Amino acid sequence: MSTTSIESIDDVSPSVNVLLDVVGLGKTYGSGHGAVRALDDVTFSVEEGEFVCIVGPSGAGKTTLLRCLAGLMTPSQGQASIAGERISGPPRGLAMVFQDYGRSLMPWLKVVENVGFPLRNKGVSKAERRERSMAALESVGIANFAQKHPWQLSGGMQQRVAIARALAYQPQVLLMDEPFASVDAQTRSDLEDLTLRIQRQSGITTVFVTHDIDESVYLGDRVIVLTKPPTTVSQIFDVPLPRERDPISTKELPEFAHLRATVMRAIKTL
Amino acid sequence: MIVRQPAEDSRRRGWRQLGDLALRLAVLIGAGLVWELYARAFPSLFIPPISAILANAWDQWVTGDWRALFIAPVFLEMLAASFRRLVPGLIYGAVSGIILGVALARVRFLGEMFSPLIQFFRAIPSSAKIPMFMVLLGIGDTMKIWVIGISVALPLLMNVMDGVRNVDPTLLAVAKVYRVGPWTRLWGVILPAAAPQTFAGLRIATMIALIVLVLSELTGAADGVGYYVLYAQRMFYVLDMWAGVLVLGFIGYLLNAVVSLAEVRILRWHRQSTSTAR
């Protein structure tokens, strides 16, 4: 009798917490004749500590979606909320890595100053800011370039700086917008593993946008497939792979190949 | 992992800079020599040899008094009179130009409201602004400082507005997402990003300031370098006139050097980042 009641309580309150909740989100750019409907009706949620990948063809509104989640943009319909609070401006504890790394770093600041920039005037002492910046640079493996300027670094290293900046901020949620779309294949593979390692260590809830199906299956706990515009969520896949991943052995697992094919088919038949 | 290194090490760069300096000095001396030879070959009342101009200036402005660094009081008084007008005019003009430029570029509504007025004021030549301000403020130094200030502020403001409007939106988005305050956004993002354009404006502004200074001293002044030049010209003191012109050139050169020095220090990142091939 008592056992049953406990079980039923477990049923109504799942052990995981939804951190990010997107309900019926729509966004139209402009109005009247020239209006562009970038997002039509997007609904999904992300649990705390989860790594979710969002895949969709170019122009599907992936960047638009992230900008709405980051509070940089107000949705036309629906809403997004973080920890139960509706997003109406940049939420506390949210960091973002932008697609064009070259333009998201301040060229007048040294690498370490770029990383510490979000901590300015936040009640973080100068010493602590430096310490956190250096620790973040350490964890992305470029501490020895702290005193360089961003434009002295290669593209892949610049994106590491942007990731370090997000880490030093110690966010609850990390949004990444096609962060590795314009680096070469080897660098990209290194950066993917770096991202995974950091996510596993820190447990930061991560929403990773990409148009690369392999990348989404390799990185994600779940893969959300978007349709072509007018954009909705087409399908959501659980990734049945162990959480520890390896660029060689994970990718030769039959589950990897199978899911990869399934996602590809889902996008093909949009 | 590739790190781009500067093409040269600093010692080689040092030698090259020294060579450049020697070359520039040689060109300057060469120009003086050409002038000297021309003036001697074709003697004219109006183009005296530069040696005569310098000798005349020496007689007037250099004394045997080491305590005053051999500089005659008349020279100091002349410079002081001009700098009393130029320096405050420049500073007020630069500060208000930068503040207004940022405000008008950031607050859309302000920019739209004031842009016709600014365009109109800018279209009035400085030489016509002087009589206008004379009517309003009299012929004293206050009028001169105002005219210099406004002539500096207007073009500078346009440059600053342009720079602020062209701040990369990605950087502004970064500042927003990371919730930096308005103060950090201004001093940490907007002003540094607009600094290259601001300095370009500042260079123009200092040159304009000098022009307007001289113009303003042509009317209603009894001292200053501009007055000295005009008076000498009217009295046919040709040697004095040329000496005054050289002094003005020297002041202009100095002002430009001050701006350049600040620019080199503040915009090192800009020079280097734009010269780094991407």
Ligand SMILES: Nc1ncnc2c1ncn2[C@@H]1O[C@H](COP(=O)(O)OP(=O)(O)O)[C@@H](O)[C@H]1O
């Ligand atoms: N600022 C904007 N103004 C008007 N249309 C836009 C703007 N930004 C994006 N769009 C349009 O919205 C659609 C989705 O764009 P975006 O979110 O960048 O897609 P994705 O990141 O998936 O490639 C595209 O058709 C694009 O042209």
Ligand SMILES: [Mg+2]
């Ligand atoms: Mg995009």
